Amino acid sequence: MSGASATAGNMPRPKAKVGSMERQQRIALWVSYIMLSIFVVIFLIPPFYMIITSLKTSVEISAQAGNPWIVKDPTLANYWELLTNAAFRRYFINSVWVTMLTVTISMTIAILAAFSLSRMGFKGSQVLSTGVFLTYLVPPSLLFIPLFQIMGWLGLINSTWALVVLFPTLAVPFCTWIMIGYFSSIPRELDEAALIDGASYPQILLRIFIPVALPGIIAATIFAFTVSWGAFLYPLAYLYSADQATLTVGIVRELIKGDVFAWGLIMAACAMAAAPPIIIYTFLMDYYIAGLTAGATKG
Amino acid sequence: MANVSIRKVVKAYEGDVQAVKGIDLEIVDHEFVVLVGPSGCGKSTTLRMIAGLEEITAGEIWIGGDVVNDVPPRDRDIAMVFQNYALYPHMSVFDNMAFGLKLRKFPKEEIKRRVDEAAKMLDIQMLLDRKPKALSGGQRQRVAMGRAVVRNPKVFLFDEPLSNLDAKLRVQMRTEIKKLHQLVPTTTVYVTHDQIEAMTLADRVVVMNHGVIEQVGAPQELYHNPATRFVAGFIGSPAMNFLPCQLVDDGGLKVQLADGTKMAVPPQRVDRYGPFKGKKMTLGIRPEHMTETHDSEKPGVQRMNAKVDVVEPMGMETLVHHFVDGVAVCSRIDPNVHTGPGEILPLAVDMNNMHLIEDASNRVV
Numbered sequence: 001m002s003g004a005s006a007t008a009g010n011m012p013r014p015k016a017k018v019g020s021m022e023r024q025q026r027i028a029l030w031v032s033y034i035m036l037s038i039f040v041v042i043f044l045i046p047p048f049y050m051i052i053t054s055l056k057t058s059v060e061i062s063a064q065a066g067n068p069w070i071v072k073d074p075t076l077a078n079y080w081e082l083l084t085n086a087a088f089r090r091y092f093i094n095s096v097w098v099t100m101l102t103v104t105i106s107m108t109i110a111i112l113a114a115f116s117l118s119r120m121g122f123k124g125s126q127v128l129s130t131g132v133f134l135t136y137l138v139p140p141s142l143l144f145i146p147l148f149q150i151m152g153w154l155g156l157i158n159s160t161w162a163l164v165v166l167f168p169t170l171a172v173p174f175c176t177w178i179m180i181g182y183f184s185s186i187p188r189e190l191d192e193a194a195l196i197d198g199a200s201y202p203q204i205l206l207r208i209f210i211p212v213a214l215p216g217i218i219a220a221t222i223f224a225f226t227v228s229w230g231a232f233l234y235p236l237a238y239l240y241s242a243d244q245a246t247l248t249v250g251i252v253r254e255l256i257k258g259d260v261f262a263w264g265l266i267m268a269a270c271a272m273a274a275a276p277p278i279i280i281y282t283f284l285m286d287y288y289i290a291g292l293t294a295g296a297t298k299g
Numbered sequence: 300m301a302n303v304s305i306r307k308v309v310k311a312y313e314g315d316v317q318a319v320k321g322i323d324l325e326i327v328d329h330e331f332v333v334l335v336g337p338s339g340c341g342k343s344t345t346l347r348m349i350a351g352l353e354e355i356t357a358g359e360i361w362i363g364g365d366v367v368n369d370v371p372p373r374d375r376d377i378a379m380v381f382q383n384y385a386l387y388p389h390m391s392v393f394d395n396m397a398f399g400l401k402l403r404k405f406p407k408e409e410i411k412r413r414v415d416e417a418a419k420m421l422d423i424q425m426l427l428d429r430k431p432k433a434l435s436g437g438q439r440q441r442v443a444m445g446r447a448v449v450r451n452p453k454v455f456l457f458d459e460p461l462s463n464l465d466a467k468l469r470v471q472m473r474t475e476i477k478k479l480h481q482l483v484p485t486t487t488v489y490v491t492h493d494q495i496e497a498m499t500l501a502d503r504v505v506v507m508n509h510g511v512i513e514q515v516g517a518p519q520e521l522y523h524n525p526a527t528r529f530v531a532g533f534i535g536s537p538a539m540n541f542l543p544c545q546l547v548d549d550g551g552l553k554v555q556l557a558d559g560t561k562m563a564v565p566p567q568r569v570d571r572y573g574p575f576k577g578k579k580m581t582l583g584i585r586p587e588h589m590t591e592t593h594d595s596e597k598p599g600v601q602r603m604n605a606k607v608d609v610v611e612p613m614g615m616e617t618l619v620h621h622f623v624d625g626v627a628v629c630s631r632i633d634p635n636v637h638t639g640p641g642e643i644l645p646l647a648v649d650m651n652n653m654h655l656i657e658d659a660s661n662r663v664v
Contacts, residue, residue: 192381193379193385
């Protein structure tokens, strides 16, 4: 056998064909790189410009001469001013706690809902799962008027609690959908083995499903985080006093007075507001992708 | 350890599809019973009903003297090994094996003692710290068996545990399962579609088809005395040959094949087969009972000529395929007998091992 394979290994290869394969691969690679470079440039210019501007003084920003893409005298004064500004700290804290509660509530509901929908097999669970996904397709901007009324009845207008109640309604459907996909990719024998081993349904969820579905949970958590942290419309519509505003709305309200834009401060605030999601995405990106694609690849 | 009793058990799904149609089976303590049959015969459903993973539509299942119809799986004191191992991927081998004991709040020392003991028995001591993804298929299956063994349950349930393994490993693991049962003689119900697995492992084999039990018996009994045409054809590899025939009285009772070949029924079976004279029957004869001819044949052996179609040398034997009046037939001959396609091969048919099947009932008479 080894002799035969050695002979086969020494056989001259049809060079032309291999070459054409390699050339095709090289061309595909080049095209990918060019396309990706274009998109990277398009997507990175705004954050780059944001950071550059945040490091400039107001004088340098408004100067007509010079290249706007270069910082002549970099300064952290904008950042310092914001950090020492009590209102900005308030917005930041509001955003943090609304987001933390939103993520906790959304994930708790989504995990429990996904587990029961994908595993308990009760009557109507299929229809319900589809229904959950369909609610995600309703644009949030359509919902904010009826939701405003509901918040009015609940007496939560101009309270960050309104957001704590509202954001999960936006995050739960998609998070549940991600989790259903992930839970469905876990072989049924795993819960059956756990059932026979003596586990109850809550124990199966806590000790088997949650650890196994961690990438999916992280993906859903990032989504819920983004929904809450980046929301603009709802905080703008529902919160009108400064002490209740979140970061996204606070920046606009505090730093744009009439037609005066404090660009340096605005950009520094935006950079600081963007930092938490960037940090989270950077560390958890692999999990995020694994979580979103799990249902598709594992069947 | 316990008896398992299945009484008139029915499993029906929506739309009145019956997967299991009122079966009865008594499994005694320490027994190794294999449920075997083709896909969709209801064997896995039966096993899952014993496990409590499927509800029972009608009938009763008893484990160790108690009806367990409404008892959840965790309270049935059973352990199950699955086809795809079903190991918890985020846990080490040790934790996988200890999971059931931890849930039952066993003391730590006892858990360690049991896991170590089982790991030693299954030769997986060196794997205890590994995660399942770092194990080969065979090792995973051993861990799955270890997880069952540590619990020391009343009943072991195996659901096609070797189907995911390659042929060589399957044979090896088969021996290990048998050895395990010799060491830990827990009552075992084992499901497979592989009749060789069934024959080699079982104290008793239960052959199922279309949701009913066709026959229950020791492997050799099923092989030599099948009750139905299905069992006769399912047990044994290559399968039994079935030839349409008629019983005729031609200077003694004879089997007449469709091509006119007549072969005498052995004297000791004449009384048994007499009443079927003139009826449409099927002659069942295993390939090993259609062999090359010898100079001195024993009584009851009849001769026929076969025009060879395909020859399959297997090493220790050679399979010869030919046709009798359009029906494919397989014979098992000595590997030293040389023959080739198109040649005429004289065969000796050992009628002492013939089976006669009544076409109307499909039962072996």
